[in-house]
Amino acid sequence: MIRVMIVDDDALVRLGLTDLLVDDPDIEVAAQASDGIEAIEKATAHRIDVALVDIRMPRMDGIAAISRLRALPYPPKIITLTTFDLDEYVYEAVAAGADGFLLKDAAPGEIVRAVHTVAAGSAILHPNAARRLIDRYHRTDTKAATNARQRIESLTPRERDVLDLLARGDTNAEIAQELGMRESTVKAHVSRILAALQTTNRVQAALLVRDAQQ
Structure with missing residues (x-):
């Protein structure tokens, strides 16, 4: 329920x-x-x-x-x-x-x-809407960029692969196909990524990736 x-x-x-x-x-x-x-x-x-x-x-x-x-x-x-x-x-x-x-x-x-x-x-x-919003409104300072890079560095290489595709707006099914994984495995990776990055959803994780690239 x-x-x-x-x-x-x-x-x-x-x-x-x-x-x-x-x-x-x-x-x-x-x-x-x-x-x-x-x-x-x-x-x-x-x-x-x-x-x-x-x-x-x-x-x-x-x-x-x-x-x-x-x-x-x-x-x-x-x-x-x-x-x-x-x-x-x-x-x-x-x-x-x-x-x-x-x-x-x-x-x-x-x-x-x-x-x-x-x-x-x-x-x-929708991922396209999320990217549009991030590009239009999100601004990053140096401290935030450094913090974002440090948090992303705590991920495993495979988790970073998943995060990159997640930030691109791919669904779990698309990530699974791209990386040759089961969709259930991708879902587990996403849960661990959100917890490790201390973010609450996929869009916030994408914001963090954007920060790290500044």
């Missing part, structure tokens, strides 16, 4: 998303919150697997809430769900630790699939 928290200051949006998600037998809406502060409280009190988090909210916005949620001892996967389609919001959300980004006018089936996808450990931001 996937335990979901819906974080949005609009009660009708929370109600609509709840009605949509509870129709899936594998999803339970375990909590709702009207802003980032309440989201932190609910995620601390309840085990949450996936949080749907709006960007613009009172008291604490979605970007700040994502960072706080990711810092919890048992952090949920996070999908940013908003009416705003601006690249800068997407970049800030992903850089803060979000695992995906959807607009509120996405088809109902797409939202449900997104919950299942991130709960299974995958991201839902």
